[in-house]
Amino acid sequence: MEFSYTDEQRMIRETAEAFFLDVSSPQAVRQAMGQARSYDPELWQRLCNELGFQAMIIPESCGGLGLGFVELAIVLEQMGRRLTCSPFFATVGLATNALLLMASEEQQQRLLPAIAAGELTATLAWTGEEVGRAGGRWDESAVSVKVAPCQGGYTLSGRLRYVIDGDTADLLVVAARAAGSEGRDGVSVFAIPAETPGISRTWTPTLDQTRRLADIQLDKVFVEADQLLGKEGEAWSEFSKALALGKCALAAEQLGVARQALDLAVDYTLEREQFGRAIASYQSIKHKAADMLLKTEVACSAVYYAACVASEVLSKEGDAAIASELHEAAAMAKAQCSDTVFFNAGTALQLFGGVGFTSEYDIQLYFKRAKASEHYLGNGAWQREQIASLLIDGGGLS
Amino acid sequence: MKLTFSNEDERFREEIASWLESNLSGEFAHLRFRGGPGDEHAFPEDRKRWEQHLAAGGWTCIGWPESAGGRGASIEQQVIFAEEYARAGAPGRVGHIGEGLAGPTIVEFGTQEQKDKYLPGIRNGTDLWCQGYSEPSAGSDLANIRTRAVRDEASGRWAITGQKVWTSLAHESDWCFVLARTNPESRAHHGLGFFLVNMHQPGVTVQPIEQMTGTSEFNEVFFDEALAEDIVGEPGDGWRIAMTLLGFERGVSTLGQQMQFQNELNDIVKAARANGAAWEPTIRQRIAEAHIGLRLMRYNAMRMLSADSQESGASSLVYKLHWSSWHRNLGALAMDVLGPEAELLAHPPYELTRLQALYLFSRADTIYGGTNQIQRNIIAERGLGMPKETKGR
Numbered sequence: 005m006e007f008s009y010t011d012e013q014r015m016i017r018e019t020a021e022a023f024f025l026d027v028s029s030p031q032a033v034r035q036a037m038g039q040a041r042s043y044d045p046e047l048w049q050r051l052c053n054e055l056g057f058q059a060m061i062i063p064e065s066c067g068g069l070g071l072g073f074v075e076l077a078i079v080l081e082q083m084g085r086r087l088t089c090s091p092f093f094a095t096v097g098l099a100t101n102a103l104l105l106m107a108s109e110e111q112q113q114r115l116l117p118a119i120a121a122g123e124l125t126a127t128l129a130w131t132g133e134e135v136g137r138a139g140g141r142w143d144e145s146a147v148s149v150k151v152a153p154c155q156g157g158y159t160l161s162g163r164l165r166y167v168i169d170g171d172t173a174d175l176l177v178v179a180a181r182a183a184g185s186e187g188r189d190g191v192s193v194f195a196i197p198a199e200t201p202g203i204s205r206t207w208t209p210t211l212d213q214t215r216r217l218a219d220i221q222l223d224k225v226f227v228e229a230d231q232l233l234g235k236e237g238e239a240w241s242e243f244s245k246a247l248a249l250g251k252c253a254l255a256a257e258q259l260g261v262a263r264q265a266l267d268l269a270v271d272y273t274l275e276r277e278q279f280g281r282a283i284a285s286y287q288s289i290k291h292k293a294a295d296m297l298l299k300t301e302v303a304c305s306a307v308y309y310a311a312c313v314a315s316e317v318l319s320k321e322g323d324a325a326i327a328s329e330l331h332e333a334a335a336m337a338k339a340q341c342s343d344t345v346f347f348n349a350g351t352a353l354q355l356f357g358g359v360g361f362t363s364e365y366d367i368q369l370y371f372k373r374a375k376a377s378e379h380y381l382g383n384g385a386w387q388r389e390q391i392a393s394l395l396i397d398g399g400g401l402s
Numbered sequence: 403m404k405l406t407f408s409n410e411d412e413r414f415r416e417e418i419a420s421w422l423e424s425n426l427s428g429e430f431a432h433l434r435f436r437g438g439p440g441d442e443h444a445f446p447e448d449r450k451r452w453e454q455h456l457a458a459g460g461w462t463c464i465g466w467p468e469s470a471g472g473r474g475a476s477i478e479q480q481v482i483f484a485e486e487y488a489r490a491g492a493p494g495r496v497g498h499i500g501e502g503l504a505g506p507t508i509v510e511f512g513t514q515e516q517k518d519k520y521l522p523g524i525r526n527g528t529d530l531w532c533q534g535y536s537e538p539s540a541g542s543d544l545a546n547i548r549t550r551a552v553r554d555e556a557s558g559r560w561a562i563t564g565q566k567v568w569t570s571l572a573h574e575s576d577w578c579f580v581l582a583r584t585n586p587e588s589r590a591h592h593g594l595g596f597f598l599v600n601m602h603q604p605g606v607t608v609q610p611i612e613q614m615t616g617t618s619e620f621n622e623v624f625f626d627e628a629l630a631e632d633i634v635g636e637p638g639d640g641w642r643i644a645m646t647l648l649g650f651e652r653g654v655s656t657l658g659q660q661m662q663f664q665n666e667l668n669d670i671v672k673a674a675r676a677n678g679a680a681w682e683p684t685i686r687q688r689i690a691e692a693h694i695g696l697r698l699m700r701y702n703a704m705r706m707l708s709a710d711s712q713e714s715g716a717s718s719l720v721y722k723l724h725w726s727s728w729h730r731n732l733g734a735l736a737m738d739v740l741g742p743e744a745e746l747l748a749h750p751p752y753e754l755t756r757l758q759a760l761y762l763f764s765r766a767d768t769i770y771g772g773t774n775q776i777q778r779n780i781i782a783e784r785g786l787g788m789p790k791e792t793k794g795r
């Protein structure tokens with residue numbers, strides 16, 4: 005059975021592990037959190053120039069490395085472990101995936117080489133006010149920016165909320181809908197340079213300071229016809245696949261966050277003594293740690309299963325039967341990893357006792373990232389409902 | 403990293419699937435979906451004949467080396483066999499303790515003479531085995547075994563005296579492998595021996611224990627100077643051999659059960675659709691959770707069984723805790739889907755429905771083969787390097 009890393013994948017893992025350990029120390033993370041962009045541009049350039057991770061899943065014909073999603077998941081996991089502050093997730097995990105799935109050959113040639121070269125950052129901007137309804141609705145009902153055709157192109161108006169790196173990204177992949185349309189109908193997707201007239205972007209300070217969110221206001225923004233990705237009014241089904249790939253990416257990152265929360269907790273309990281012995285020797289502590297490892301291992305299986313499926317989706321000669329599992333695989337991975345990351349971070353926080361409550365200790369940063377990542381693209385309960393509707397109502401996942 | 407099996411393996415899948423399809427008919431048709439956990443008492447004689455029929459087709463002990471009478475099937479093929487076996491609803495294997503535990507132990511540690519003597523009976527489905535480990539004072543603390551083995555210097559044979567308990571299928575078995583103390587002065591895991599004991603002799607008494615299910619799958623077994631046929635390894639090797647055997651228990655043999663779990667989950671979803679529970683939000687959450695847990699169990703197993711054990715070490719440590727907890731939750735879900743209907747027996751005086759049996763029997767999963775608490779101790783100690791439990795006495 006070959007459900008394990010290849011030698012090359014193991015090398016990528018070792019490289020990524022060493023790199024992020026070095027450049028994304030807790031001090032570096034705290035420093036980046038305080039900066040104007042919430043990331044260190046110098047580190048981003050090093051990541052792009054020295055390692056080329058941002059080019060991983062971009063085909064060689066567009067200046068990329070032509071690797072698969074498993075390799076991407078490996079890198080994201082390591083970034084999660086170190087809470088690396090970076091436009092990587094939004095640029096690669098969200099926007100690049102959307103471009104790979106939806107952009108025409110010509111559009112890809114226009115946009116992907118710049119991303120591969122580390123010259124362009126990007127994000128998905130698709131959620132309007134509605135996404136916050138009832139604690140989070142991460143489906144087609146969240147698309148509320150209005151689009152209308154006009155001479156030579158389209159105009160877009162409306163408000164986008166909770167956009168990851170929305171105020172710093174160079175390129176916005178925006179989902180919008182036709183006036184009067186509902187549900188999956190009428191959705192169109194555009195690639196829009198962030199500096200286009202009519203766009204105003206505002207940073208919205210966040211609880212998890214390692215990842216930035218923004219509000220984006222579109223006021224009669226004119227976009228040319230060739231900025232449309234895919235079919236006008238019929239983009240939801242492809243776009244929902246891009247979101248599923250985003251879930252796979254986020255799940256991989258959550259796995260790293262969860263693993264590190266466990267490791268930090270175990271290290272601390274081995275050091276800290278009470279009642280004359282290391283607190284790690286108490287069974288209630290050991291059993292909590294064992295539960296964390298169990299969940300982490302299951303999450304790991306989920307991530308690598310989903311990554312294998314995602315690879316088939318992105319590959320031109322991908323296995324269609326496996327690729328058809330995308331929505332289910334992504335929902336499973338996001339459900340498992342969301343629950344795990346919160347469980348691990350919350351349990352770890354408890355095992356640290358009083359010091360865990362200080363700003364000085366790092367575990368609080370993991371605790372905050374855990375909740376933020378749980379919500380984005382839908383928490384465990386949301387994903388389970390998607391699975392239930394597939395199983396029970398046979399509605400299909402999208 | 404790959405999710406698919408090779409073409410050759412897929413051909414193997416077709417071969418076993420079609421063999422099962424054509425052989426689970428006629429005199430064996432009524433055995434479909436019978437004899438699994440909670441249903442061990444169903445048609446024992448017919449299932450013994452099925453075991454022998456399976457053997458005649460060359461489908462027992464496929465993972466054993468060819469020299470031992472197996473097919474030397476790869477891990478992939480063993481997985482495929484287990485999956486197809488369960489998918490076809492082929493009956494619970496009466497020979498699984500021999501095939502999965504006794505046999506591999508004899509292959510690994512036995513002499514050539516012992517292999518020649520014991521393996522054919524297991525391979526041919528004629529000799530059934532049981533596992534004599536637990537005792538009244540040796541449960542989780544298995545090393546606290548008191549059953550004694552005394553060697554008669556004249557004949558060179560070992561006589562076993564003591565009591566085993568919770569011995570599954572002892573009442574159906576021809577042989578028992580018994581962990582007993584060879585050195586009366588010894589303590590804990592020192593001074594134990596691993597014995598092969600014929601159950602059909604005057605010194606062996608089997609007393610069924612009625613379980614909460616109303617049936618009697620396990621027994622007390624009393625040994626009163628029962629003669630051991632053989633000792634595997636040397637006196638003092640018992641613990642090492644017993645532990646290796648537990649490793650087999652957690653290996654491939656657990657994979658087929660996932661397909662059986664899938665059958666159970668399908669039944670539950672069917673029941674939930676029928677009575678409308680499938681549209682209750684909390685039940686939907688639990689059904690989805692069960693579905694996810696089962697799918698991921700498969701990928702856990704695939705990681706565990708993948709050649710590269712460097713990264714898969716932790717996945718095998720957590721495997722038992724994962725499936726046992728999952729299955730226990732499934733049992734409770736079954737009852738909660740059925741609601742008041744869950745109370746009604748299949749037949750008086752105490753015949754359980756399939757889902758009732760699932761509910762009750764899944765509670766044993768978190769006990770035998772190392773309880774969930776013991777699993778957590780092991781995971782923390784071996785997987786995370788946390789301190790070992792302190793011992794009393």
Ligand SMILES: Cc1cc2nc3c(=O)[nH]c(=O)nc-3n(C[C@H](O)[C@H](O)[C@H](O)COP(=O)(O)OP(=O)(O)OC[C@H]3O[C@@H](n4cnc5c(N)ncnc54)[C@H](O)[C@@H]3O)c2cc1C
Pocket residue numbers: 532533534535536540541542543567568569570571620766769770771772773774775776779791
């Ligand atoms: C259906 C069934 C079939 C079985 N079949 C067989 C068989 O064929 N052959 C055989 O040899 N045995 C068999 N067993 C026995 C099984 O292996 C034991 O029941 C099991 O090892 C637990 O031992 P115990 O019952 O003595 O419980 P105990 O060890 O007394 O445990 C009682 C409780 O204490 C907890 N506990 C014990 N020690 C610790 C610790 N150190 N830390 C934390 N918690 C602890 C346990 O988790 C459990 O919750 C079977 C059991 C069942 C239920």
